[in-house]
Amino acid sequence: MYKHILYVFTALLLLTSCSSKDKANTIVSGLAVDYSGKTIYLSKVLPSKRVLVDSALVDTLGNFAFRLTLVNPDFFEVSDRPTKEGVVIIASPSEQIDITLPRGASWRSAEVKGSSGFGQLKMLNDSLLNFRRRLHLIQIQFDTLKYNYRYDSLRRVLKQSFNDQITQYRSFLRNYVVQNKGSLSSIPALYQRFDSVSYMLNAKADLRYFLLVDSILFRKYPESSIVKAFHMRMQTVRYQLNNQKLNKESVVEGSLAPDFRLKSLGGDTVSLSKLKGRYVLLNFWASWAKTSANENSQLVEVYKKYKPYGFEIVQVSLDRNLRELNGALTPDMRQWKHCSEFRMWNSSIVKEYRVACIPSNFIINRQGVVVAKNVLGKSLYDTLRWYLVRPYLMRRDTASAQTTVLENTSDQ
Numbered sequence: 001m002y003k004h005i006l007y008v009f010t011a012l013l014l015l016t017s018c019s020s021k022d023k024a025n026t027i028v029s030g031l032a033v034d035y036s037g038k039t040i041y042l043s044k045v046l047p048s049k050r051v052l053v054d055s056a057l058v059d060t061l062g063n064f065a066f067r068l069t070l071v072n073p074d075f076f077e078v079s080d081r082p083t084k085e086g087v088v089i090i091a092s093p094s095e096q097i098d099i100t101l102p103r104g105a106s107w108r109s110a111e112v113k114g115s116s117g118f119g120q121l122k123m124l125n126d127s128l129l130n131f132r133r134r135l136h137l138i139q140i141q142f143d144t145l146k147y148n149y150r151y152d153s154l155r156r157v158l159k160q161s162f163n164d165q166i167t168q169y170r171s172f173l174r175n176y177v178v179q180n181k182g183s184l185s186s187i188p189a190l191y192q193r194f195d196s197v198s199y200m201l202n203a204k205a206d207l208r209y210f211l212l213v214d215s216i217l218f219r220k221y222p223e224s225s226i227v228k229a230f231h232m233r234m235q236t237v238r239y240q241l242n243n244q245k246l247n248k249e250s251v252v253e254g255s256l257a258p259d260f261r262l263k264s265l266g267g268d269t270v271s272l273s274k275l276k277g278r279y280v281l282l283n284f285w286a287s288w289a290k291t292s293a294n295e296n297s298q299l300v301e302v303y304k305k306y307k308p309y310g311f312e313i314v315q316v317s318l319d320r321n322l323r324e325l326n327g328a329l330t331p332d333m334r335q336w337k338h339c340s341e342f343r344m345w346n347s348s349i350v351k352e353y354r355v356a357c358i359p360s361n362f363i364i365n366r367q368g369v370v371v372a373k374n375v376l377g378k379s380l381y382d383t384l385r386w387y388l389v390r391p392y393l394m395r396r397d398t399a400s401a402q403t404t405v406l407e408n409t410s411d412q
Helices: 002-016 118-144 151-179 186-190 207-220 225-242 290-294 296-309 322-328 348-352 378-411
Strands: 026-031 039-045 050-057 063-068 074-079 087-091 096-100 111-113 261-263 269-271 279-285 311-317 337-339 360-364 370-373
Touching (some): 026 074, 026 087, 050 063, 074 225, 087 096, 087 118, 118 186, 151 186, 186 207, 207 225, 279 296, 290 296, 296 378, 360 378, 370 378
Parallel strands (some): 026 096, 279 311, 311 337
Antiparallel strands (some): 026 063, 261 269, 279 360, 360 370
């Protein structure tokens, strides 16, 4: 009882000690006795990453508190390590959120009060766990009935039951999104998975649900980080769907690559005509597109391996601003040219090359002709080796053979 009174007093003290200049309007406080004397962390949750916002030292009685300045609701996560999954909450302006972590419990099982959206998040998570549990039970039946003489007929029944469960749960998610379209919890509902790689809803097949949520949330909470990230994804999906023909109509292999003039981050002007005589990989990407950003580590190795053969990389970013782009560039990536008009899909070079998705790339030979496009992974290595290393090896072997012939002739 004494601990609880002291905890309440601590929270009130935090509230009343704010000066008139302190704009913090949301308090996230709680009790975590197991972590007394340790540091816990508050991170903002984005679609593909967590961003550390603050840390707090838990006092000897287990109390902790964070103060936030919020304009719109956002997703946050509290855990004992920045990289470890914890309890996810929706924090809104003026809320006083109380998190209690029972002894021996994990952060994900913490009790949360005062968060208007936490109940919805918990319900969604519990529904997903129950759905996965039902699928698992069906899978167990599959495995145990393999040697039953009626296996074929039972298999059909179980398969139908498996598919029915998926259909019903998808219907549940769609109904949830429609009924809660103005809540941030509709975003995780759209992106639930039934395994590590498969989403329950599809951004193309279920596009109207995605667009419904985007149209309402972006108008309602334009300053929310998660809403802005979701809106950007929807812009990309709209662009790709509206321009599906672009992939077929884009600059084709064997055609002359359109010249361009763009200002690089270094301040100089980059143009294809200046790079004539070299092989150029023209790569389109964006820091906000995880798939394209993941390709950058491979580009570092590709550049290191093929630069001695007269190879250059020009990366065109579809980022919104310089801060986003600079934040995504590693020192190794700064070895080659980076350009951006910071107009995303409206960039002139994107329209010139008719790029409909990212990552996209074009390999341009020494004469300015496109010899390959959209080659990723191992195919990129193999293609560059074919055009850059193979001619070198052929010239070397030819020269060696000619030298051998001359030596044999002189011996005679």
